[in-house]
Structures are given as C-alpha cells and as structure tokens.
Amino acid sequence: MTAYNTIHYAVAERVARITLARPDRLNAITAEMLGELGHALDRAVAEGARAILLTGEGRAFCSGADLGVSLPDDLGLLLEAHYNPVAMKIAALPIPLVTAVNGVAAGAGCSLALMGDFVIAARSSYFLLAFVNIGLVPDFGGTWLVARNAGRAKALEMMLLGERVSAGKAEAWGMIYSAVDDADLLSDAVGLAQRLARGPTQAMGMIRRAVGQALTLPLAEVLRREAADQRQAGATADFAEGVAAIAEKRSAKFVGK
Structure with missing residues (x-):
C-alpha cells in the first residue's frame, strides 16, 4: 500500500476517493501534493476504479498554491514541471471525475475543482481567481476552464475583478x-x-x-473521431449488454469492458 503525505486515497464500490489532506493549510498545493495526486490518479485507473471523487479535508477544498513555501523566480517553470502535467493527466483520464467542493476553491485550487466532469459545491463554498490582486495571471488551466464553462464575459468578470463567485452564482453561470x-x-x-x-x-x-476536443475541432474531424469511437464502443461487452437489456426490458449491468 502506497503511503501519501498530502492526500488520502481509498477505493469503495469501484470509486477511487482522493482527498486533499493539508487541512492546517486549507489544502494549499505544493509540488509534493501534485506528485502524489498524479500518482493517485494513475493508481486509480491501474487498480480498476471506474470513477474518481476528489474533495478536500476540513473546511476548504483547496486554497491554491502554498505561498508559504519557497517559490522559484521563474513561476512558468514551476507550472511546466508540476502543475501542467497533472492538468493533462486529468484531461486524459479514461474514467469520469467528480469534484466535491467544500469551502474555498481559490487560485490553482479553483482550477483543480473545475476540472471535474461534474462539479458539486456546497452552498457555503465559493470560487476565487484573485491572481490579479497580486499581479499574476490565472493558471493550471483556469482561463480555459472558466471561459469554456461560463463564457468570455463571466470569465473576465471573475478574473479581472478578482472577486468571490458563490456556489449559487457558479451554478447559475453554468460553471459547475x-x-x-x-x-x-x-x-x-x-x-x-x-x-x-x-x-x-x-x-x-x-x-x-470527445467533448474535451469538440469545441476546438472542425466538424469533419469531429465526425471522423466519432466514427472511430463508435467502432470501438460497438465492439465492447457493455454495448452488447445494453442492447440485450433493452430487448429483455431490464436494467443493464455494465462491467466496464
């Protein structure tokens, strides 16, 4: 069993539950946490989990990068070495990701929360991209995630004003x-x-x-990829089970193969 210092990991009913676990620092992100998170994501897939749930321990989801640790002069290198690989790993997951947002999701923590295929937030929670308040720009995919989910106007409102977006407002915006x-x-x-x-x-x-790619690809390429995916899906045991279940008027029992 792998031991982690900054996260908790458990699997039940084919769901891998990953909990950010630095509650004394509001689960602020460090390079160690990103390394452990990346390892846990790979582990979940390798161990046969069919969905992932990501949340935070204590009174926050994640307060963003830990500014209490020594940061390099070149912040871009920090992103390229530690943050961006995790973002790409999440984008490439072959299983769904649910994020459960408790308390604050700020900075890179906001981006991490919004990477979920389904983002569920407690009503008391909020999202914050206040980089502008310290002269920085949103990172960890934050600009892409908010602009794609909520649109240009809301993204600029959130990022240029650097103000909190409540869970209720985030839902109304279509961001979660x-x-x-x-x-x-x-x-x-x-x-x-x-x-x-x-x-x-x-x-x-x-x-x-496919959904992650659809908004950036021309129609002809989307159609080509849909055909390729449908060819692969049509050869799975789950497709055969789905068709049989309809014919037999029962609920399908998918096995993930």
Missing part, C-alpha cells in the same frame, strides 16, 4: 454542475460517482475525451 446544501455535499457526490462507476466505462472515457 450543481450547488447543494452543505450537509448533502458528500452524499450527493458519492452517489453520483457510484452511478458513473456503474456505467459503460469505455464509452464514458471516449465521451469525456
């Missing part, structure tokens, strides 16, 4: 999946992750990849 009562956050997130874990895993992996 849902805002829920604080007491229901984990139960709702776990329930959704378990539902996804019972689905046709290979098809879901192809869907999340």
Whole structure:
C-alpha cells in the first residue's frame, strides 16, 4: 500500500476517493501534493476504479498554491514541471471525475475543482481567481476552464475583478454542475460517482475525451473521431449488454469492458 503525505486515497464500490489532506493549510498545493495526486490518479485507473471523487479535508477544498513555501523566480517553470502535467493527466483520464467542493476553491485550487466532469459545491463554498490582486495571471488551466464553462464575459468578470463567485452564482453561470446544501455535499457526490462507476466505462472515457476536443475541432474531424469511437464502443461487452437489456426490458449491468 502506497503511503501519501498530502492526500488520502481509498477505493469503495469501484470509486477511487482522493482527498486533499493539508487541512492546517486549507489544502494549499505544493509540488509534493501534485506528485502524489498524479500518482493517485494513475493508481486509480491501474487498480480498476471506474470513477474518481476528489474533495478536500476540513473546511476548504483547496486554497491554491502554498505561498508559504519557497517559490522559484521563474513561476512558468514551476507550472511546466508540476502543475501542467497533472492538468493533462486529468484531461486524459479514461474514467469520469467528480469534484466535491467544500469551502474555498481559490487560485490553482479553483482550477483543480473545475476540472471535474461534474462539479458539486456546497452552498457555503465559493470560487476565487484573485491572481490579479497580486499581479499574476490565472493558471493550471483556469482561463480555459472558466471561459469554456461560463463564457468570455463571466470569465473576465471573475478574473479581472478578482472577486468571490458563490456556489449559487457558479451554478447559475453554468460553471459547475450543481450547488447543494452543505450537509448533502458528500452524499450527493458519492452517489453520483457510484452511478458513473456503474456505467459503460469505455464509452464514458471516449465521451469525456470527445467533448474535451469538440469545441476546438472542425466538424469533419469531429465526425471522423466519432466514427472511430463508435467502432470501438460497438465492439465492447457493455454495448452488447445494453442492447440485450433493452430487448429483455431490464436494467443493464455494465462491467466496464
């Protein structure tokens, strides 16, 4: 069993639950945490998890980069070496990712939260990209994620003003999946992750990849990739099970193959 210093990892009902675990620092990100997070993501896939749930321990999801540690003069190198590889690893996941946002999700922590395929936030939580307040720019994919989810106007509002966006406002903007009562956050997130874990895993992996690419590709390329994905999906056991379930008027029992 791999031991982690900055995260917790557990698997139940084919859902890998990863918890950012530096509560005394509001789960602020360090290079060590990013390394452990990347390892846990790979581990979840290798161990056969069919969905991932990411959340934070204590009263925050993640307050962003830990500014209390020594930072290099070239912040771009820090991003290229530690942050960007994790962002690309999450984008390439073959299984769905649910993020459960408790408390603050700020800076790089906001970006990490928004990487979820489904972002569920407690009503008391909020999102913050206040880089402008210290003369920096959003990173870890934040500009892409907010602009794609909420649109240019809302992205500029959030980033140029550097003000909090409540969970309710984030839901209204279309930036997250849902805002829920604080007491229901984990139960709702776990329930959704378990539902996804019972689905046709290979098809879901192809869907999340296709959606990630669709907004940047021309129609002809999208159609070509859809045909290739459909050829692969049509050869899976889950497709055969889905068709059989319809014919037999029962619920499908997908096995992820």
